[in-house]
Amino acid sequence: MQDDSRIEDVVSTLEAQLPEALERLKEFLRIPSVSTDPAHAGDVRAAAEWLCAELQGLGFLASVRPTPGHPMVVAHSPKGNRRPLLFYGHYDVQPVDPLALWDRPPFEPMIEETADGPVIRGRGAADDKGQLMTFVEAFRAWKTVHGALPTDLVLLFEGEEESGSPSLQPFLRENAEELRADLAMICDTGLYSDGRPAMTTQLRGLLGEEIVVRGADRDLHSGSFGGLAANPIQILVNALATVKDAGGHVTLPGFYDGVEELSDELRADWQDLGFDAAEFLARVGLKHPVGETGRTGLEMVWNRPTFEINGITGGYTGDGFKTVLPAEARAKVSFRLTGTQNPEAIRVAFRAHVRAAIPDDCTVEFHGHGASRASRMDTSDPAFAAAKQALSQEWGREAAYIGAGGSIPVAGDFKEILGMDSLLIGFGRDDDRIHSPNEKYNLESFAKGARSWARILAALA
Structure with a gap:
């Protein structure tokens, strides 16, 4: 049973320190850590060193680990003889081409007001530096308020996700004993399309x-x-x-x-999400769904x-x-x-x-x-229900279990190599323009994302 007073103090601290957190995120976004371009190899290394220094400043035992490609950042909280949770994110970013379509330089992040509220705009804002920093800011607030984290943590931040992760599987195998945990947390996902918090439980x-x-x-x-x-x-x-x-x-x-066919339970849950395939297509200038006959829209993008x-x-x-x-x-x-x-x-x-x-x-x-391979999580694990409740509390809306049409191979790697499931929770939005010019991340996603992780940490401790 979680102590509400301990959590609310952390949440209040995150709210008060949001301006400072945004300045740290801007500093991180200014580093052009494009992993696919050899010309940016030094920048990728600089981003890893920046992260390592941040984590060391929070008391983590952190280091930049070499690989045949770009480095990994690995960090451990001081051990409390508790089986840790593993947190994963990536600090590399996509190339910015075509540069002419950006409204401002992609590595000069700025806060902008939009019709949907303030956003931070720049390459990597949503994929994945902004999401990764929701982890780090949650850890910072816990340390600020309570002097320690509520459970043991292992952090693994990768520098090659946008270039196919060639070093990841060998690194996991070589360091399996060090990295193995009860459960992995992966932040490279998003909210459901209507803005409700979501946990991705299957990936193609x-x-x-x-x-x-x-x-x-x-x-x-x-x-x-x-x-x-x-x-x-x-x-x-x-x-x-x-x-x-x-x-x-x-x-x-x-x-x-x-x-595999959908279970009756999951089919009913997805039906309740009210997905409208025609409306979804209308956002990109199309009208008529195509694909397998006899299948619903969500089936086709998540389960087929x-x-x-x-x-x-x-x-x-x-x-x-x-x-x-x-x-x-x-x-x-x-x-x-x-x-x-x-x-x-x-x-x-x-x-x-x-x-x-x-x-x-x-x-x-x-x-x-x-x-x-595809990944499917075992939602019968009580950790999923606990995290879902924590998300619902922070966002004031019932969190949903959803699928994802995209692929996050690291979730399958964690299952196959480290023997653990993953909680895939992120706060990106469909209009974040990841991999495209003018990428952005809503400030609400950043602020509530950090508070969400603080609550999830408490719920799983």
Whole structure:
């Protein structure tokens, strides 16, 4: 049973210290820690060192740990002989391109007034520096008020999440004993679309593939060779078009092995969320839902697997017109996975499907881009109900268990390598423009997010 007076004192401190917390966040956001650009390697390191210094100032035993890529920041609270909770976030950010579409320099964060209240705008504000700092500010307030944290903590902050986390799995395996905890806390998620607090309890996995089809040894004049010579673009699009049928179902053999239907309880809960697919699409200039026949909108974005073509290139794409049969065509595709689907088995089936469409005098090559399984949390663990109650108390609305159409591979890594489930709780909003120009994070999300973590810490202690 939590002591309400202890928690409310921490919450009051967070409210009083919000201006200082925002200045710290601005300082953090000014560091251009773009992990995908080698030119910013020093900046990524600087962000790790900034975080490490902040945590050391709060009494954590913190260090910057080297990896073959960008470093990890690992910190431990002084041990109290209690099984710790693990907190995870990432301090690297997406590239800012196209820079011309930003209203202000992306690494010069500012507070702006909007129709939905004040926001902090800048690259990384919502993904994930602002969210990560809701952890840190909650820890700071606990230490300020009570001199110590309510339970033991391990912190793992990554610098490669936006570049595919190549060092994460090896690091987890090499340091499993040090990092293993009762439960992981992951802050890289958001509120439900109507602004209510939410806990993400299932995530789709992700499989990426790049395909290159080559034909003649040069681009060919379509008047001289059209109709006779193989056209790599035509071959490629024919192969990709037959991966799905008219009903939106993927045709690869064995693709649906491991896909699980919704439980009656979860179906009812999601129905209560009142999701309107047409309204959701209207926000991005569309009107008509597509996808698998016979499935609800939330099923399709949270609980069903997908195949999507993410990009195609080939031939002449410049100004004007050039009638050629291209020597080469490329495509990038992705699969979102659910249940216990095996990404490697799907990779094999997809490549076999494409190879079967390639004529004898053409070639195809494949480049894999990651493969992660879906994750589903065991909400029967009492920690989920306790955290849900704490969230509801802070936000004044009943928190919801939701799914996520995206992928957060670290949740699956924690389950597979460290043997623990994750509480995925974040405070981002659908309009935060993450990965896009003019990224922002609502001040309400930052302030109430920190207070939420303070309450969750108390509830789980």
